[in-house]
Amino acid sequence: MVLLLSENMYICVVQISVNIMEANTLFENRYRLSKAMMYDFVKIVYGIKTYILAFALILLCAFYIWDIAYWKGDTVGGVVMLAILLFGLMAISPYFTARRGFKAMRKRTKALHGVEDPEVCFEFGDRIVCHVNENVSYYDYSQILKYKERPHVIALLLSKNTGIMLDPQGFTVGTLEDFRRFIEKKCLQVKKRM
Numbered sequence: 001m002v003l004l005l006s007e008n009m010y011i012c013v014v015q016i017s018v019n020i021m022e023a024n025t026l027f028e029n030r031y032r033l034s035k036a037m038m039y040d041f042v043k044i045v046y047g048i049k050t051y052i053l054a055f056a057l058i059l060l061c062a063f064y065i066w067d068i069a070y071w072k073g074d075t076v077g078g079v080v081m082l083a084i085l086l087f088g089l090m091a092i093s094p095y096f097t098a099r100r101g102f103k104a105m106r107k108r109t110k111a112l113h114g115v116e117d118p119e120v121c122f123e124f125g126d127r128i129v130c131h132v133n134e135n136v137s138y139y140d141y142s143q144i145l146k147y148k149e150r151p152h153v154i155a156l157l158l159s160k161n162t163g164i165m166l167d168p169q170g171f172t173v174g175t176l177e178d179f180r181r182f183i184e185k186k187c188l189q190v191k192k193r194m
Contacts, residue, residue: 024125024126025123026125027123027124027171027174027179028121028173028174029121029122029124029167029172030121030122030170030172031119031166031167031170032118032119032120033120033165035117037152038105038109038165039152040153041153042101043150044148044150044155044157045101045155045157045160046101050093054093058086058090058091061086061090062087112135114133118133120132122166124182127139127141128140128164130164141186141187143158144157144164144187144189145159145189145190146163147183147184147187151168152167152168153165153166153167153168154167154176
């Protein structure tokens, strides 16, 4: 950009964009948050517990329906229709739970960052540094409780429903295999499920 002060005087201003990366960065993961990543993360968070709960409800309803049919002598057709309806609803309930979680996550992301798919950069060195648009946050390795992978996301879970999302193809410094070994050594308390 050139600023003209008078006919003979002008100032040339050069804007330089510098990528500030911590000196001790061993791994860097850059990505633009996508729907596939969010959906996989929600599946990790709601994961197996939702399916176990649905299965338990199916068993409970099956026992109740058997009780009605066997002890009370109700018609088989009505019991079968009720069973099909209940089993169908419970079988698809994990899908709707994950979908509701996905929508809530997108809404929170837009409220925090102004866009639904912000650009994210994680740097792993002495600590974890997260850059999301203009915001910077820091995490310690001792906060990581679980490590899970799905096709579109690596999740470092910090609590039951909070975590760090990484793109498996997003490593610009280091590789995925080296990162797995690094997390395994750095976070001894981590429950790993790949």
